[in-house]
Amino acid sequence: xxxxxxxxxxxxxxxxxxxxxxxxxxxxxxxxxxxxxxxxxxxxxxxxxxxxxxxxxxxxxxxxxxxxxxxxxxxxxxxxxxxxxxxxxxxxxxxxxxxxxxxxxxxxxxxxxxxxxxxxxxxxxxxxxxxxxxxxxxxxxxxxxxxxxxxxxxxxxxxxxxxxxxxxxxxxxxxxxxxxxxx
Amino acid sequence: xxxxxxxxxxxxxxxxxxxxxxxxxxxxxxxxxxxxxxxxxxxxxxxxxxxxxxxxxxxxxxxxxxxxxxxxxxxxxxxxxxxxxxxxxxxxxxxxxxxxxxxxxxxxxxxxxxxxxxxxxxxxxxxxxxxxxxxxxxxxxxxxxxxxxxxxxxxxxxxxxxxxxxxxxxxxxxxxxxxxxxxxxxxxxxxxxxxxxxxxxxxxxxxxxxxxxxxxxxxxxxxxxxxxxxxxxxxxxxxxxxxxxxxxxxxxxxxxxxxxxxxxxxxxxxxxxxxxxxxxxxxxxxxxxxxxxxxxxxxxxxxxxxxxxxxxxxxxxxxxxxxxxxxxxxxxxxxxxxxxxxxxxxxxxxxxxxxxxxxxxxxxxxxxxxxxxxxxxxxxxxxxxxxxxxxxxxxxxxxxxxxxxxxxxxxxxxxxxxxxxxxxxxxxxxxxxxxxxxxxxxxxxxxxxxxxxxxxxxxxxxxxxxxxxxxxxxxxxxxxxxxxxxxxxxxxxxxxxxxxxxxxxxxxxxxxxxxxxxxxxxxxxxxxxxxxxxxxxxxxxxxxxxxxxxxxxxxxxxxxxxxxxxxx
Numbered sequence: 027x028x029x030x031x032x033x034x035x036x037x038x039x040x041x042x043x044x045x046x047x048x049x050x051x052x053x054x055x056x057x058x059x060x061x062x063x064x065x066x067x068x069x070x071x072x073x074x075x076x077x078x079x080x081x082x083x084x085x086x087x088x089x090x091x092x093x094x095x096x097x098x099x100x101x102x103x104x105x106x107x108x109x110x111x112x113x114x115x116x117x118x119x120x121x122x123x124x125x126x127x128x129x130x131x132x133x134x135x136x137x138x139x140x141x142x143x144x145x146x147x148x149x150x151x152x153x154x155x156x157x158x159x160x161x162x163x164x165x166x167x168x169x170x171x172x173x174x175x176x177x178x179x180x181x182x183x184x185x186x187x188x189x190x191x192x193x194x195x196x197x198x199x200x201x202x203x204x205x206x207x208x209x
Numbered sequence: 210x211x212x213x214x215x216x217x218x219x220x221x222x223x224x225x226x227x228x229x230x231x232x233x234x235x236x237x238x239x240x241x242x243x244x245x246x247x248x249x250x251x252x253x254x255x256x257x258x259x260x261x262x263x264x265x266x267x268x269x270x271x272x273x274x275x276x277x278x279x280x281x282x283x284x285x286x287x288x289x290x291x292x293x294x295x296x297x298x299x300x301x302x303x304x305x306x307x308x309x310x311x312x313x314x315x316x317x318x319x320x321x322x323x324x325x326x327x328x329x330x331x332x333x334x335x336x337x338x339x340x341x342x343x344x345x346x347x348x349x350x351x352x353x354x355x356x357x358x359x360x361x362x363x364x365x366x367x368x369x370x371x372x373x374x375x376x377x378x379x380x381x382x383x384x385x386x387x388x389x390x391x392x393x394x395x396x397x398x399x400x401x402x403x404x405x406x407x408x409x410x411x412x413x414x415x416x417x418x419x420x421x422x423x424x425x426x427x428x429x430x431x432x433x434x435x436x437x438x439x440x441x442x443x444x445x446x447x448x449x450x451x452x453x454x455x456x457x458x459x460x461x462x463x464x465x466x467x468x469x470x471x472x473x474x475x476x477x478x479x480x481x482x483x484x485x486x487x488x489x490x491x492x493x494x495x496x497x498x499x500x501x502x503x504x505x506x507x508x509x510x511x512x513x514x515x516x517x518x519x520x521x522x523x524x525x526x527x528x529x530x531x532x533x534x535x536x537x538x539x540x541x542x543x544x545x546x547x548x549x550x551x552x553x554x555x556x557x558x559x560x561x562x563x564x565x566x567x568x569x570x571x572x573x574x575x576x577x578x579x580x581x582x583x584x585x586x587x588x589x590x591x592x593x594x595x596x597x598x599x600x601x602x603x604x605x606x607x608x609x610x611x612x613x614x615x616x617x618x619x620x621x622x623x624x625x626x627x628x629x630x631x632x633x634x635x636x637x638x639x640x641x642x643x644x645x646x647x648x649x650x651x652x653x654x655x656x657x658x659x660x661x662x663x664x665x666x667x668x669x670x671x672x673x674x675x676x677x678x679x680x681x682x683x684x685x686x687x688x689x690x691x692x693x694x695x696x697x698x699x700x701x702x703x704x705x706x707x708x709x710x711x712x713x714x715x716x717x718x719x720x721x722x723x724x725x726x727x728x729x730x731x732x733x734x735x736x737x738x739x740x741x742x743x744x745x746x747x748x749x750x751x752x753x754x755x756x757x758x759x760x761x762x763x764x765x766x767x768x769x770x771x772x773x774x775x776x777x
Contacts (some may be wrong), residue, residue: 044340048332055333085531092528098337098357101401 028083034106040099064181122173215244215375221351231263235283238310240375258667264294265639274647278305285323296334300630304363313373336364344379349393411542426495429455435462436500438622445548458486469618479507485570503534585612605637605661608690611761635664669722672748686755719750726750
């Protein structure tokens with residue numbers, strides 16, 4: 027058994043009803059729990075791009091990619107390696123600020139993490155943080171000192187660094203050594 | 210040309226060359242059946258007793274003819290009755306297009322009468338499914354559905370059409386089948402780099418590597434899987450194993466993928482595999498699996514399966530590579546194409562010592578005779594002797610299924626119709642109907658057990674109504690045999706709920722359906738009954754008395770090493 031780790035899959039799909047449930051059901055019926063999932067329209071018309079994080083070893087991540095490619099609404103699938111990709115997530119935190127000291131402390135933390143304060147009320151502050159895993163984990167750890175009333179995350183979105191895109195993916199390239207002329 | 214959705218559907222079916230449909234009408238699909246009334250000279254509709262029977266019949270038709278099967282059902286319960294049949298087709302990669310109608314647009318989502326989310330239900334058991342809400346897209350979707358069902362690794366596709374769509378009109382342009390891929394949705398799918406239509410052309414370097422591996426091997430073993438049958442690659446497979454002189458085992462789905470009496474055939478492999486196959490698997494140095502996904506009934510324990518050997522997997526579906534058993538090398542491609550290329554590149558090899566050793570091991574199980582009942586072997590040998598060689602055999606699931614595959618020699622793809630992956634009891638009679646309708650020139654027999662037969666024997670009504678001369682052999686051991694066997698071997702003979710010594714009397718049942726039948730317990734009676742059945746020209750049920758404690762041998766426990774026989 028290889029090491030289980032967080033795998034990031036970028037999936038380009040037709041923007042049609044039922045496609046998202048088809049994708050997510052594939053993970054559950056193959057026995058995987060989705061850690062995070064973000065979806066939105068992509069640059070091509072009538073397509074959506076889904077970023078999925080799942081705990082799996084490398085072999086199973088490849089098997090999952092191949093299962094995804096069998097679904098007809100799926101245009102392409104790319105396994106993104108952490109080293110070669112950039113990942114961002116938006117997290118909103120609503121923190122209780124019973125007094126001025128707490129409020130000031132949280133504003134300071136927000137500044138250090140370059141978080142935005144997007145809502146203030148008597149007794150609460152809401153922060154918006156955009157960042158990679160380490161940043162959101164960092165601020166979360168510090169905010170544990172305070173009372174986080176609720177939080178919400180968008181789930182990670184990710185792109186590859188440099189010239190590569192999801193469009194040059196031709197199913198087997200760099201992932202499964204099927205050779206050059208397979209498809 | 211402007212026409213109604215239902216008529217567009219009929220025209221599209223004709224485009225595909227469909228001349229046979231299995232189905233059952235109902236409220237929402239009425240427009241379609243009304244249109245079918247005008248097309249009855251071109252399209253034959255077989256009305257079954259139950260939608261499940263129709264689904265298995267369309268599947269049996271597809272498996273035996275290699276064409277796409279078509280099945281109709283109405284919404285709600287009609288549609289959900291299809292699901293077992295859809296899953297059966299999915300697990301065994303059988304190309305069937307299921308067409309159902311759902312409630313009209315305004316009623317969707319309101320828990321209307323006979324409404325069900327069929328596309329949601331069938332998502333994990335179809336290659337692809339569609340909910341058609343717009344009549345202008347209907348023709349395009351039907352063309353895509355048929356292309357998907359039969360392309361690459363075949364499989365079932367479902368089209369759920371809203372009732373109003375079948376009544377609304379749209380422009381229909383006839384389009385010959387060969388132009389489908391250049392038009393509409395299919396053209397867009399084809400244009401994608403990731404499309405699933407182009408049969409993957411085997412990689413030349415991968416082929417060369419396999420050729421080198423074969424040349425270096427002293428003890429090769431080949432497994433012939435369902436992919437050889439679906440790919441209709443029997444001639445290539447026979448040539449391949451002759452060329453490399455390798456003993457060849459079949460999986461259950463691979464029966465018919467090689468000549469049944471091929472001197473290199475070692476019989477079935479896996480849980481009920483022959484000693485020759487299973488021992489060869491544990492002592493070969495190269496294992497070449499063609500069109501085989503190493504299911505748990507074949508590989509048993511994926512970690513110890515052929516561990517000493519280099520494992521090579523040839524499959525059309527890349528997602529099957531390394532899924533169950535980790536392989537050393539693989540080729541993605543159609544069995545027929547890959548084997549053709551391999552045969553061109555391979556020299557004639559000889560492995561006399563190895564093949565002699567393996568082929569001297571027991572390939573068939575010997576059963577004790579002389580009791581008051583028939584042995585499975587006696588029944589099957591008598592059938593084989595009296596029925597034509599090319600008889601199509603459909604089975605249900607359980608002991609009788611294993612016996613049939615162990616003792617019959619299947620000679621061509623599509624000769625055996627059996628539910629391998631899904632293990633659907635009640636599959637056989639429907640499948641036999643489909644097999645006979647698709648192959649009117651061939652004899653079709655249905656091998657079943659008393660448990661399986663009781664499940665869908667209602668299709669005897671279909672057999673009677675259409676005068677389909679199917680002979681049903683009931684291996685009647687008055688118990689749910691396979692489960693009984695497990696209880697004997699693994700559960701200390703605690704026979705929990707497997708005693709089936711109960712009604713009906715199958716002979717009287719056949720008579721109630723307007724057919725004939727006979728109960729037999731000796732070979733003489735059996736011979737007479739078969740002769741009578743052949744002569745009668747309609748359906749016939751032969752109830753064969755089998756010993757309750759008769760077992761399928763050999764047997765290896767699930768998850769065990771392939772040579773750990775519980776019984777031999």
